[in-house]
Amino acid sequence: MQSKTLTGGQALVRLLANYGVDTVFGIPGVHTLELYRGLPGSGIRHVLTRHEQGASFMADGYARVSGKPGVCFVITGPGVTNAATGIGQAYADSIPMLVISSVNHTASLGKGWGILHECQDQRGMTAPITAFSAVALTAEDLPELVARAYAVFDSERPRPVHISVPLDVLAAPITRDWSNEVVRRPGRGPANATALDAAVAKLKGAKRPMIIAGGGALNAAQELGELSTRLAAPLFTSVAGKGLLPPDAPLNAGSSLCVEPGWKLIAEADVVLAVGTEMADTDYWRERLPLNAELLRVDIDPRKFNDFYPCAVALHGDAQQTLSGLLERLPSEVRNATAAVAAVAALREAVKAGHAPLQAIHQAILERIAAELPDNAFISTDMTQLAYTGNYAFDSAATRSWLHPTGYGTLGYGLPAGIGAKFGAPQRPGLVLVGDGGFLYTAQELATAVEELDSPLVVLLWNNDALGQIRDDMIGLDIEPVGVLPRNPDFAALGRAFGCTVNQPQSLAELQTDLRHGFKRNGVTLIELKHACAH
Template structure:
């Protein structure tokens, strides 16, 4: 049953008549929302008038897609749902790509928009921002898209969203409030809250089966995805107890310190690592889809002799690579139960002493295979690691310098974060995501990494960064266009078409917005520029031309 805040307890307990916009914002605040990303428009003004009274601060990006990416990043670094507010029609469609990215990466993103009035005819009338169905458009990229039909239903829709965020695999949600409901006033009771949700615990029989398989195994491995992040300590402890190889997906980067002797870092896509996992007696995969976007190839029929999967989503037990043993529940709870079962045996479990040597061998094989390609980025990535704090947050784009360069070659530990648009693979994520991180964690160093092609999908967010006046290095490896697609065309034997772009003086563009900008051609110059950028209020765009970066 939905919980309630009692009457008379501050601003959430009012029994007065309230507008639909007021009910919406009160419900958001009652669920702990303190930050919103969005752009005011003609149709959402009744929402905006209530934000400040309910203590919700607002960050104004320059495009709704930027608002979505910023709210996504806010959610990733806080663990709380990120809120984005749009107006009707084109604004909502602008944020759809960000919703798709949040869906792909299991991010709790709440998108709130107005909609056409309740009685609006189905036939087009030419009303401002009119479209056939906003909810149908958003259902393809969200867990659900809910159109409220009364003022009283608004807070129920918000509670439904937060119940989803708390009870299973997080996904984005869209709530639409018709224009006439936003302005309509109705009697209200106390704010209704999503109910508390118990942490889901794994089946005891499955725990015993998992522990038995791990105990009997000679060679063992842990594959960690984004769903393992809340269980970082348990992942490390179990890996050390088993002497298991640790490999992560992009979303799992840094769950276990990538400098640990058992860690292969982000290497699940490497053929040699995939072969090593196939040869393992037992593989424990935590919070990962084991999908094409993780493996960079079609998933194999099996992974190891026994694959144990841990996931809050039961559907993952038979998706991607099917599990022989499935533990459905919270990752921390599942791993705690497995460790208890292992410790309960009189002989315990013995760690494989040969694993560190195997890890060194696999890392050498991984890096040797791509040395000529990756050489252009490695000196600059070393500078990033040396200059930036251990708990710095790096935001990433779908760019070669990021997925070939930084993901495997920029080592992180659990105190740092690396936010990458996996799966859906949108361009333009890094810069607005960095704005979202700064809104959530202004005390942390934040660095955005991008290519020149991807940056220009959201380059207008430099203005947002200037307005906020927090130090933000934006590092752009410039390869003159869309380098990945250029390489794919060449590999097919095609003539590269529409991938080479005229040069843009990106540092000058940043200066035009009110920030700073530099062009560097050596790692030494980059180190100096990066150090300055981390001390300079506002964004500093640092361009590294790739033809001179090797």
């Protein structure tokens, strides 16, 4: 008769379910069987990816749209190294992710015996790309480590956590049932009163205040809108902060700090309030913003206050609560915004007028997308020129609606992240923007999408038959292009082989029609748009 005592793997799965985990992404392997023993009856849905990199990218997309940590199950060794690219991307963009992997038997760790999937120091590989990486040497370590992971997600700068569990710990019966021991730490609090008062004094004295908001401010959209209005302050966002203001808000300067009109406007500020953004050059496309202003920074990560942009006032705390504290202390009257509104309107016109020929083509495509995109849709993007233009030229109607691999900048992100986002927000239609180069990094995940999804996901493949950005960079530096004109497969045949509905529009008008139909179709639609058809 089979014992009812839980193994470490079964108990861990039950514990995750009790923390609210509803989906895990992964590929079962000989070294994760005890985790999979725990999945039936747990209430957790397992999504079979076709590569562990796809699993970590899907977990990232899930987290970006849902705000909950994405979870992966991967095997020791190659499973971890395959997932590492997605872990690194999530680390760079402050995305909560919990990666549970096996590791070899405790007796073998670090010995170099040459056993299957052996890795001499698995923790050493993931430690630099996680908030922490730990090995559970006993089953009793697991509830403590999971609680510590959720303390990161709830109370600190959200980033991935990796927990390795030796095979013997996964398989052995636990001595007591800890699978209900959920510990949630208090969330982030506001900045202290002294810092709030100092910031208010600066803002009250500002003649030309401006705001920059990033992914750390996604829960503070209402407060940012109120603050922008009250101060008559143009509000810029990073790519991660797209959608914090409605597209038609007169003070919405968008994600334009990566182009010259944005640089010129921010240079006019005398006080800049930066909220939940690391102010990285990957957001600005230049080494340093031309800030002539006193800088006030709101951040949960204290290391940001004296980094590349040292600040005059450091507000260490939760963005939403800290901005509420500022609003309570600021005068309630609304400043005259005539000049600021005019400056933002001029900025937006200058951005459109400043498009080079290639960006003008992108703008035309993005306008067709905007015309057909459902109100509640999200867009998941890859490292492709179309998305680079969209980063600053496409208006997001809401937060958590534009997913882009900003900091790490990895190819292959767009498709699996879009699939993961569908699990994080099943009711939302999805659009993937991907180039031909990035698509081939993770094209196999179309199998997962077709198998698992029964609501609209449209994959718009921008095919210029080149690694276009790198080709252009080589030409710009007078380097003879090498390795940037690959031979592509028949993408339409590939899409059909996976079971996608496939369209190949020959004009922008046809593209718009195909998008309209794709968003109404339950399942996966692959639209291949050739560069020559977009003029």
